[in-house]
Amino acid sequence: MDTDRPTEDATDLFVAELQRHRQQVFAFIFSLLPRRADAEDVFQRTCETLWRKFDTWDRRSSFRTWACGYAWRQVANFGRIAGRDRLWLDDDLLGRVAEERTVDLDRHEARLAALNTCIDTLGDHERRLLDSIYRDKQPMKDVAQRMGRAVQTLYNQLNLIRRKLHQCVRLRTGTSGGQA
Numbered sequence: 434m435d436t437d438r439p440t441e442d443a444t445d446l447f448v449a450e451l452q453r454h455r456q457q458v459f460a461f462i463f464s465l466l467p468r469r470a471d472a473e474d475v476f477q478r479t480c481e482t483l484w485r486k487f488d489t490w491d492r493r494s495s496f497r498t499w500a501c502g503y504a505w506r507q508v509a510n511f512g513r514i515a516g517r518d519r520l521w522l523d524d525d526l527l528g529r530v531a532e533e534r535t536v537d538l539d540r541h542e543a544r545l546a547a548l549n550t551c552i553d554t555l556g557d558h559e560r561r562l563l564d565s566i567y568r569d570k571q572p573m574k575d576v577a578q579r580m581g582r583a584v585q586t587l588y589n590q591l592n593l594i595r596r597k598l599h600q601c602v603r604l605r606t607g608t609s610g611g612q613a
């Protein structure tokens with residue numbers, strides 16, 4: 434039996450975690466690299482590394498944080514290679530930028546969790562309106578017609594819902610002003 438291959442359960446877990454955090458890890462990489470094509474190459478290398486190193490992930494810790502650590506190493510390695518041809522940030526500065534991006538991802542994750550909780554506190558009518566406009570991407574005039582309301586009335590209701598959600602997220606995350 435080949436002991437270097439992850440078990441089927443580990444493979445399923447890796448795929449699920451990578452799928453769950455894929456956009457955040459790619460966004461982290463892309464925030465450190467100026468060109469999308471470079472970010473895609475580094476993301477691919479990062480995924481390969483994550484797969485090889487998956488057995489080192491402590492499942493009690495955040496997969497995203499662990500993955501971003503390997504992503505940062507791949508970005509730095511890419512920078513050393515690319516730095517021969519073009520202007521590149523030194524490793525210390527790149528590390529500080531990467532730290533800030535990780536903190537930004539944590540804040541974003543906290544705000545998103547708060548938003549989902551706040552949406553759960555809305556009434557059925559408010560949630561249906563949000564779903565129609567944002568999830569289903571229906572035109573406002575179609576939603577208004579279906580609900581038997583004036584378009585402007587729904588815009589006004591939507592504005593009130595946004596304010597309510599903004600305030601709720603601010604309270605849940607402990608942020609002020611425009612950070613929520």
